[in-house]
Amino acid sequence: MNMDQLTKILRQSIGNSIQILSCDLVGGGCINQCYHLVTDDRAYFVKCNERSYLDMFEKEHEALVALAAHANLLIPKPINSGKVENDSYLVMEFIESSSQSTYYWERLGEGLAGMHRQTKNLFGWETDNYIGRLPQSNKWHQSWTKYFVQERLRPQIKLARDSRILPPDVQIDLEKLCGRMDQYIVPGLPAFLHGDLWSGNLMTGPLGEPCLVDPSVYYGHREIELAFTRLFGGFDERFYQTYNQCYPLEAGFQQRFDIYNIYPLLVHLNLFGRSYLSDIRQILRKYL
Incomplete structure (x- = not known):
């Protein structure tokens, strides 16, 4: 997925004024293309796939909301799922990873x-x-x-x-x-x-x-x-x-x-x- 498509995804999800400052392709399993996008607002994690995967992304969006409501644990917040051109996507907050705490x-x-x-x-x-x-x-x-x-x-x-x-x-x-x-x-x-x-x-x-x-x-x-x-x-x-x-x-x-x-x-x-x-x-x- 090129930068123009990723920009369209974020503008559909966040707003027309958002600007991508950096983009890194990251590991996200064997199914999707996943990106770490740093913007002038904050960092986002974006999953992308073919248009036919939209329902899968919508169900994951719903599941993340349900999981956050039931679990007293950190869950990434989903922001939007949708489609752009021939692709579908899920946008969520980017979780910055660190080393495990003592407990x-x-x-x-x-x-x-x-x-x-x-x-x-x-x-x-x-x-x-x-x-x-x-x-x-x-x-x-x-x-x-x-x-x-x-x-x-x-x-x-x-x-x-x-x-x-x-x-x-x-x-x-x-x-x-x-x-x-x-x-x-x-x-x-x-x-x-x-x-x-x-x-x-x-x-x-x-x-x-x-x-x-x-x-x-x-x-x-x-x-x-x-x-x-x-x-x-x-x-x-x-x-x-x-x-x-x-x-x-x-x-x-x-x-x-x-x-x-x-x-x-x-x-x-x-x-x-x-x-x-x-x-x-x-x-x-x-x-x-």
Whole structure:
């Protein structure tokens, strides 16, 4: 994206008088082009993609607003989402990163526990959204097991099957697991979740505080959120200890983490290919 397009984006979002003083292309995952723009007003973070990604940016905008309303943690403020020419965009405040404070992990554990205590009478969310660039269904359910199977696992299984990257034996075992899910997971209250919490969506704010980015929010069982933090690592044990002190987990929760992580592994299978099949097979062997 050139400077003229970025200027149009900011003027649509902020005002016609704004001037860009510097522009840096920065890392923002594997989906979007991301820019750090310094203006005569302040610094902004801008995500850009093709026009067809507008709905994804609008859902992220909404999710950031919801996350800020539910979490006593630093969340970047979204400013505008829209389209310019053949591209779509999301503009938000730029968070200046620094080194972690002494109690960074304790603050994250306390903040996430407080967020998870915010509940509702159903599992789901008011709109569908996205996990990465993949659509994520959020129909309301009374049962967490039904929600997890019908709105999380089965859509990803179907996508992998239709893309011909899911071997028949793995599909059969996944369907067996779905049919037996009540044996493996426990009931719980619907908790407000970030929805895509791994170390890549956690950063450090200007005062050394934890900052959450790239949410995919919904009301779900809090164990699925904590399970995902374990999948790729990067979270200090002080985080888990503080979380459990603030909001104790049900006995045996660590034995359920693998079954929840089938969902992000299926997402990664659909996004990045067959290299994630071995991890899925390993979990299936554990439970079947």
